[in-house]
Amino acid sequence: MQRRKRRGKKPRSALNKKIKPIQNSVQPHVSVVIPAMNERRTISRVIYEASKVHGSTEVIVVANGSRDGTDRLAAAMGAKTLFFAEPLGHDVGRAIGAKHAQGNIVLFLDGDVVIPAKHLVPLVRAVEAGADVALNKYIGPVNRKKVHSVILAKHALNMMLSRPDLKGVSLTTIPHAMSRKAISMIGVEHLTVPPLAHSIAIHKGLKVVDAHYIEVGRTNPIKRKKRSGKDPLESLIVGDHLEAVHWLASHTNERGNFTDLGRDRKRVR
Amino acid sequence: MARKRTKRRISAKRRRPLRNRYGRMHRSAFQLGITAAKEMLLQHEIIPFQLMDMNRRWNHWLKLMKYSVHPWSRYLQLNRSFFQGITHQSRIPAPHWLLLPTDQTVAAIVTAMNEETTIDQVLNQLKRMPLTEIIVVVNGSKDQTFHMVRKHADVVAVHFNEPLGHDVGRALGAKISRSDIMLFLDGDIPVKAEQLIPFIGALNGELDAALNEMTPYLNDFSQRDGVTIVKEMLNRVLGRPDLGANSLTAVPHALTRRAVETIGFENLAVPPKAQAIAIKKGLRIGPAAGVDVVASNRIRKTNVGIQNPVSELIIGDHVEALHYVFKEDGARMSYADEIRKRNAVFEVNV
Known part of the structure; x- marks a missing residue:
C-alpha cells in the first residue's frame, strides 16, 4: 500500500x-x-x-x-x-x-x-481528603424529555441505592479515582462490571462522592455507536445495571431493603 | 368587513363535509334516544336498571353504525345527542348520564383512607355511568369516609379498621369484583366520568391493561423525581420504551378480568410487579388516555420531599418487579455480555 x-x-x-x-x-x-x-x-x-x-x-x-x-x-x-x-x-x-x-x-x-492533568488532580485530591470513590460529575445530556437508556439506567440505579443526590453520576463514567481500601472491599473482579462495583461500594458504606465535572461527552462510548442497528454497547451497559440491581436484591431482600409501609399482603392470598 | 368574510369562507369550506357526517350520526343518536324513551315507557326519572337497558341499546347501535371509538370527544357528543333524544321524548332531564362504549360488565374499584372531603365527588362521577359494580375499600379511616360511602345506594362498601x-x-377490590372490566381509582382524586370512558373503551378488544398516559405531563428528564425515573427504567428494560413512565402505580387505570387473573390478585398489591408480569406474559398493555393526577394529588406528610416514604415504597416496588423478572430471565435478562472476558482477571498473576 x-x-x-x-x-x-x-x-x-x-x-x-x-x-x-x-x-x-x-x-x-x-x-x-x-x-x-x-x-x-x-x-x-x-x-x-x-x-x-x-x-x-x-x-x-x-x-x-x-x-x-x-x-x-x-x-x-x-x-x-x-x-x-x-x-x-x-x-x-x-x-x-x-x-x-x-x-x-x-x-x-x-x-x-x-484529559488535562489539572482536571484529574481534583479526583485524586478527593480521595486524599477522605473519599473512597471519587467520580466524574458528568451525567450526559438530560435537559430533554427522552434520554439515552444508559443515562436512564444510571439514574435509576442510584435511586435504588438510595443515593438520589448522585443523580446519574456513575462508576461507569471515566475518569474516576478510588482508594486501595475501596478496591479491596469491592473486589477487584467486580471492577469488570462498573455499575456492579458502584453498587457494592455504596451498599458497603464506602464514601462515594461526585468530585469534579469533566466533560467527556464527545468521546463518550455511547456517542461512538454505529449508525445502524441496535447498539451492542448500550445493551451491554444496561445489562450491567440490571446485574447491579440483581446483586443488590440478592444481598438485601427482594425489595432492596426498601419499606413496604405496612402492606398487609396476607389479606389477598 | 372584507377580512372577516374571507376568514369565514375558508373555515366554512373546511367544515362543511365534517359537519354533515357528524350531523348524520348525531341525528341517528338523537333518534335512537327517542325510540328508546318510547319503548322503555320512561316516566318520572331514569333508574339504574333502565340505564343498563339504554346501555345495551346504545352498544347495539354503535355496532350497527360500525362506529370507531376515536376520538372520544365525538363519542361524548353522540352520547349527549342520545340523551337529548331521551329528554325530547320523555321530558325527563338527563343531562349528566354517560353510557359506556362496551357491553361487558364494568366495575369501579376505589380505595379510600381518610378521604371524607373527596369521596363524594369520586362516587358522584362514577354514578353517572351504568357500572355493574362500584366497590369502595375503606381502610384505616379515622374520619367519616365509611359513613359517607354507605349513604350512596348501589355502592359496595368494604371496611377495615x-x-x-x-x-x-x-x-382486595379486584378479588371481590365479578365484572369483566375493572377500573381502579383512588378516593382522593376525583376524575370526571368523561375522562374515564376511554379507559373502559380501550379494554373493549383493543387492550388488556389500560394505563394513564403521563408523558404529556412530564418535565425534562433532569427535573424528574426518582419514582418517575424507575418507572421509565422498568418499561425500558422490559422492551417497552414506548410506555415511557406510564405505570400501574398511577390511577386511573383499568384491567380486564383476563389480565387480573393472569397477573394474580395478590400481585396487584405491588403495581410495578403486576406491570412486569403483564408485559412478560404478553398481555396487551398500553396507554388509554391522559388524566393529570399529579396536580390534584393530595399533599401529605409522607409524599413530600426527595426521599419520602411513599417514593421509597414505590422504588422498592420496582426492585421487587425487577427481582421477579430476574427469577424468570436471569440477572442480565436479555442483555448479555459475551464479549467480555471476565475470567481474564483471575488468570492474571501479579
Whole structure:
C-alpha cells in the first residue's frame, strides 16, 4: 500500500514524538490505569497527562487486542505496559490494571480520551481528603424529555441505592479515582462490571462522592455507536445495571431493603 | 368587513363535509334516544336498571353504525345527542348520564383512607355511568369516609379498621369484583366520568391493561423525581420504551378480568410487579388516555420531599418487579455480555 504524503505538514507521528517519556515511580502514591485498544493517536498524550497528577505516580497501560502498536508506544513512553493479544472486552482492562496497581490511590482513565492533568488532580485530591470513590460529575445530556437508556439506567440505579443526590453520576463514567481500601472491599473482579462495583461500594458504606465535572461527552462510548442497528454497547451497559440491581436484591431482600409501609399482603392470598 | 368574510369562507369550506357526517350520526343518536324513551315507557326519572337497558341499546347501535371509538370527544357528543333524544321524548332531564362504549360488565374499584372531603365527588362521577359494580375499600379511616360511602345506594362498601397498606385495597377490590372490566381509582382524586370512558373503551378488544398516559405531563428528564425515573427504567428494560413512565402505580387505570387473573390478585398489591408480569406474559398493555393526577394529588406528610416514604415504597416496588423478572430471565435478562472476558482477571498473576 502506498502512503500518501502529507505535504507541508509534520508527519503524523510527530504529535506523539514531541512528548517526553515519563518516569514511573518505584513506590507510587497514585497508580493510573489506562485500558487501551488501538488508541495510537491519543495514548502518548493520555500517559503524559496521567503522569502529572501527582509527584509519585505510576502509569499502567493495559493494551488489549491492539494491532496498531499502541502497546509499543505505551512502553516507549515509559508506562508499565501489560499486553494482551486478544481484546478483553469492556472494562476488563480496568480490573486487570487495578490488580497490578501499587499506589494508595488508583485513577482510572481511558486510552482514547485525553484529559488535562489539572482536571484529574481534583479526583485524586478527593480521595486524599477522605473519599473512597471519587467520580466524574458528568451525567450526559438530560435537559430533554427522552434520554439515552444508559443515562436512564444510571439514574435509576442510584435511586435504588438510595443515593438520589448522585443523580446519574456513575462508576461507569471515566475518569474516576478510588482508594486501595475501596478496591479491596469491592473486589477487584467486580471492577469488570462498573455499575456492579458502584453498587457494592455504596451498599458497603464506602464514601462515594461526585468530585469534579469533566466533560467527556464527545468521546463518550455511547456517542461512538454505529449508525445502524441496535447498539451492542448500550445493551451491554444496561445489562450491567440490571446485574447491579440483581446483586443488590440478592444481598438485601427482594425489595432492596426498601419499606413496604405496612402492606398487609396476607389479606389477598 | 372584507377580512372577516374571507376568514369565514375558508373555515366554512373546511367544515362543511365534517359537519354533515357528524350531523348524520348525531341525528341517528338523537333518534335512537327517542325510540328508546318510547319503548322503555320512561316516566318520572331514569333508574339504574333502565340505564343498563339504554346501555345495551346504545352498544347495539354503535355496532350497527360500525362506529370507531376515536376520538372520544365525538363519542361524548353522540352520547349527549342520545340523551337529548331521551329528554325530547320523555321530558325527563338527563343531562349528566354517560353510557359506556362496551357491553361487558364494568366495575369501579376505589380505595379510600381518610378521604371524607373527596369521596363524594369520586362516587358522584362514577354514578353517572351504568357500572355493574362500584366497590369502595375503606381502610384505616379515622374520619367519616365509611359513613359517607354507605349513604350512596348501589355502592359496595368494604371496611377495615386497620390500614391495609398501599395498593392492597385494589387487590382486595379486584378479588371481590365479578365484572369483566375493572377500573381502579383512588378516593382522593376525583376524575370526571368523561375522562374515564376511554379507559373502559380501550379494554373493549383493543387492550388488556389500560394505563394513564403521563408523558404529556412530564418535565425534562433532569427535573424528574426518582419514582418517575424507575418507572421509565422498568418499561425500558422490559422492551417497552414506548410506555415511557406510564405505570400501574398511577390511577386511573383499568384491567380486564383476563389480565387480573393472569397477573394474580395478590400481585396487584405491588403495581410495578403486576406491570412486569403483564408485559412478560404478553398481555396487551398500553396507554388509554391522559388524566393529570399529579396536580390534584393530595399533599401529605409522607409524599413530600426527595426521599419520602411513599417514593421509597414505590422504588422498592420496582426492585421487587425487577427481582421477579430476574427469577424468570436471569440477572442480565436479555442483555448479555459475551464479549467480555471476565475470567481474564483471575488468570492474571501479579
